[in-house]
Amino acid sequence: MLEQVPDDVVGALKKAKHVVALTGAGVSAESGVPTFRDAMKGLWAKYNPMKLATPEAFERDPEMVSRWYDQRRQDCALVKPNPGHYALARMENSLLERGGAFSLLTQNVDRLHQQAGSRNVVELHGSILEWRCMKCGMKREERGGAFKEYPPRCECGGMRRPDVVWFGEQLLEEAIAAAERALVRCDLFFSIGTSAVVQPSASFIHVARGHGAKTVEINSESTPISGIVDWSIVGKSGEILPELVEKAFKANPKSQQESEQYSR
Numbered sequence: 001m002l003e004q005v006p007d008d009v010v011g012a013l014k015k016a017k018h019v020v021a022l023t024g025a026g027v028s029a030e031s032g033v034p035t036f037r038d039a040m041k042g043l044w045a046k047y048n049p050m051k052l053a054t055p056e057a058f059e060r061d062p063e064m065v066s067r068w069y070d071q072r073r074q075d076c077a078l079v080k081p082n083p084g085h086y087a088l089a090r091m092e093n094s095l096l097e098r099g100g101a102f103s104l105l106t107q108n109v110d111r112l113h114q115q116a117g118s119r120n121v122v123e124l125h126g127s128i129l130e131w132r133c134m135k136c137g138m139k140r141e142e143r144g145g146a147f148k149e150y151p152p153r154c155e156c157g158g159m160r161r162p163d164v165v166w167f168g169e170q171l172l173e174e175a176i177a178a179a180e181r182a183l184v185r186c187d188l189f190f191s192i193g194t195s196a197v198v199q200p201s202a203s204f205i206h207v208a209r210g211h212g213a214k215t216v217e218i219n220s221e222s223t224p225i226s227g228i229v230d231w232s233i234v235g236k237s238g239e240i241l242p243e244l245v246e247k248a249f250k251a252n253p254k255s256q257q258e259s260e261q262y263s264r
């Protein structure tokens with residue numbers, strides 16, 4: 001295995017008391033979930049987000065938008081967490097076992113972090129598996145096959161939409177508040193698998209740094225924050241995170257067993 005993790009990043013994680021990890025689509029890429037901005041294969045390279053990921057788009061063509069999101073929902077329901085997801089679950093277990101804290105702030109909507117065993121997860125952009133009624137607000141996680149009609153209808157007759165944050169929509173208050181609480185307390189901040197261009201997540205590093213945290217980026221290409229972080233590690237999160245966590249917590253077989261139970 002190529003050694004990709006600098007020893008001082010391992011040392012920083014060993015010492016950390018409260019870690020915050022911000023994740024983006026790159027963390028799920030090795031599970032087969034398409035990213036958004038990767039050249040050619042990213043979703044926004046093939047589809048126009050303004051025609052799909054906005055309230056206006058849904059209002060204009062609820063059938064087309066709900067079909068597109070439902071196809072992504074069905075795809076997400078079929079994929080599995082990758083070693084990067086499990087490594088973050090092990091990081092959380094190991095930190096908690098030694099009296100520390102861990103907060104996972106994810107822009108991803110696929111719930112693979114939860115499937116891998118992560119518990120303190122803030123879904124900044126909601127979840128594509130949850131669909132909510134625009135009339136009565138009823139929300140339900142949908143892991144089955146295709147809906148029988150588009151847009152899907154609620155029992156109350158209202159149209160249902162994916163419970164994700166669209167462009168032009170505000171993030172949920174409680175998600176922002178939870179992120180803020182974690183960012184002002186953390187002493188080690190990771191930005192993993194995100195192009196760091198979408199707000200407010202792209203500014204989280206400044207909040208963490210402003211409160212004295214050390215900062216690490218793990219991404220397969222450089223981003224606007226690569227020159228700001230204390231350590232920028234270029235590579236695949238599914239390879240780097242397991243190496244980092246193994247080196248930082250190897251003396252902690254209990255957390256290894258705990259996170260492995262999720263991989264069975």
Ligand code: OAD
Pocket residue numbers: 023024025026027029030035036037038042049053107108125165166167192193194195196197198218219220221223235236237238
């Ligand atoms: P992007 O597609 O913008 O960025 C994903 C980043 O992950 C890119 O910089 C890739 O180079 C990197 N990457 C790809 N594979 C990787 C791997 N195996 N390991 C590590 N890094 C890898 O996705 P996000 O930054 O998550 O919002 O995008 C943020 C938001 O913009 C999304 O939540 C979505 C999108 O529009 C909404 O839909 C509201």
